[in-house]
Amino acid sequence: MIKLTPLRSLPAIALAGSFLLLTGQTKKSWTDAEVMQIHNEAYLIDMHNDSPMFTVTGKSFSERGAGQHTDAVRMKEGGMGGQFFAAYIPSAYVATNSSAHQTLRAIDTIKEDIWKKNSAQFNWADSTAAILANKKASKMSALIGIEGGHAIEDDLRLLRSFYELGARYMTLTWSNTNNWCDSSGDINNPKVKHWGGLNELGKSIVLEMNRLGMMVDISHVSDAAFWAALETSKAPIIASHSSCRALSNAPRNMTDDMIQGLAKKDGVIAINFSCDFLSQKSRDASPMNRPEVMAERQQIMNGSSDHLDAMRLDREFMAKYRSQYKRATLQDVVAHIDHVVQLVGVDHVAIGSDFDGVGCTPEGLDDTSKFPNLTRALLEKGYTPQMVNKIYSGNILRVFAQVEKTAASMK
Numbered sequence: 314m315i316k317l318t319p320l321r322s323l324p325a326i327a328l329a330g331s332f333l334l335l336t337g338q339t340k341k342s343w344t345d346a347e348v349m350q351i352h353n354e355a356y357l358i359d360m361h362n363d364s365p366m367f368t369v370t371g372k373s374f375s376e377r378g379a380g381q382h383t384d385a386v387r388m389k390e391g392g393m394g395g396q397f398f399a400a401y402i403p404s405a406y407v408a409t410n411s412s413a414h415q416t417l418r419a420i421d422t423i424k425e426d427i428w429k430k431n432s433a434q435f436n437w438a439d440s441t442a443a444i445l446a447n448k449k450a451s452k453m454s455a456l457i458g459i460e461g462g463h464a465i466e467d468d469l470r471l472l473r474s475f476y477e478l479g480a481r482y483m484t485l486t487w488s489n490t491n492n493w494c495d496s497s498g499d500i501n502n503p504k505v506k507h508w509g510g511l512n513e514l515g516k517s518i519v520l521e522m523n524r525l526g527m528m529v530d531i532s533h534v535s536d537a538a539f540w541a542a543l544e545t546s547k548a549p550i551i552a553s554h555s556s557c558r559a560l561s562n563a564p565r566n567m568t569d570d571m572i573q574g575l576a577k578k579d580g581v582i583a584i585n586f587s588c589d590f591l592s593q594k595s596r597d598a599s600p601m602n603r604p605e606v607m608a609e610r611q612q613i614m615n616g617s618s619d620h621l622d623a624m625r626l627d628r629e630f631m632a633k634y635r636s637q638y639k640r641a642t643l644q645d646v647v648a649h650i651d652h653v654v655q656l657v658g659v660d661h662v663a664i665g666s667d668f669d670g671v672g673c674t675p676e677g678l679d680d681t682s683k684f685p686n687l688t689r690a691l692l693e694k695g696y697t698p699q700m701v702n703k704i705y706s707g708n709i710l711r712v713f714a715q716v717e718k719t720a721a722s723m724k
């Protein structure tokens with residue numbers, strides 16, 4: 314059952330759609346051609362993907378199979394519109410005060426190795442206007458989101474520099490609490506100094522993000538930090554890759570209260586595809602819950618020569634245990650989308666797969682080429698083409714446009 318919410322003024326991307334889109338029609342069966350037409354018109358913008366972790370170490374993005382789940386070929390096959398590529402900064406760089414250095418390297422690989430080497434498929438985008446122009450030109454949009462607030466080394470000047478280079482969202486933390494914001498990843502560790510959410514520096518960073526026009530991303534932060542960021546921000550905020558805690562009790566997922574708070578301020582939660590975030594059964598069965606497995610992981614990581622090497626070893630370690638995962642399914646992804654829709658309406662949910670950043674992907678959504686399966690599943694559940702359009706790009710374009718408007722008003 315779908316709870317329909319009153320239509321809001323739609324962004325141009327929705328209004329530009331076909332007859333099918335405008336009728337908002339529902340029916341029981343859809344041909345492959347109809348599914349693909351609706352899918353392509355919806356211009357799916359995935360809010361989070363970790364491919365830069367692979368390309369920064371020299372892997373090509375142009376050939377099939379370059380990353381675990383993503384490359385330019387499979388993105389095109391999956392009929393994708395835009396992708397926020399994560400400039401992810403491992404927390405280990407904090408100790409050597411080299412997080413900003415690594416951020417610059419991540420931004421460079423997104424521009425040089427992902428965008429420019431695949432410019433037949435991608436155009437650059439750092440605004441809603443650019444995304445809409447790319448859609449019109451039938452090009453995918455390449456965008457940057459920073460993952461881990463430690464990237465800015467506590468310096469607003471670096472935040473502004475990363476904005477200038479094209480970063481349009483930043484997760485306030487990764488799994489590590491930094492000097493101004495608490496993370497869900499270590500909130501129960503008494504050895505880590507916490508701030509009760511966001512301290513004064515953290516609040517000034519959120520406000521500077523508002524002034525610049527950078528989306529405030531609360532994926533990875535603690536619950537208290539979420540509420541503090543929500544209260545502080547003058548613009549709607551996003552969760553670029555989180556799912557619903559009511560369906561899987563992961564600290565990285567959002568409670569119903571949090572989703573309602575986010576929606577009240579017109580924000581968006583983009584659903585993460587990690588099996589253990591989607592399904593409690595997958596979470597309970599995950600080998601990563603077993604102490605002996607985690608001890609082995611730590612031992613392997615301790616033997617690495619540098620942080621990038623550690624990431625590679627970690628990926629290999631996770632691959633070794635892949636056969637032991639109890640996989641979630643495409644229907645679990647639909648269930649999370651539906652949970653948000655039932656709770657707060659269709660205007661506040663989007664897609665944030667975390668492809669290439671997760672060890673286990675759902676059956677039926679194995680990689681970026683499989684996205685049309687999700688469109689079919691949503692249509693078969695009774696979602697209209699217009700609702701699919703909102704979930705895939707309309708909602709995030711609305712929030713991004715409001716963030717741009719807020720910035721213009723603070724200049």
Ligand SMILES: [Zn+2]
Pocket residue numbers: 460533554670
């Ligand atoms: Zn993440």
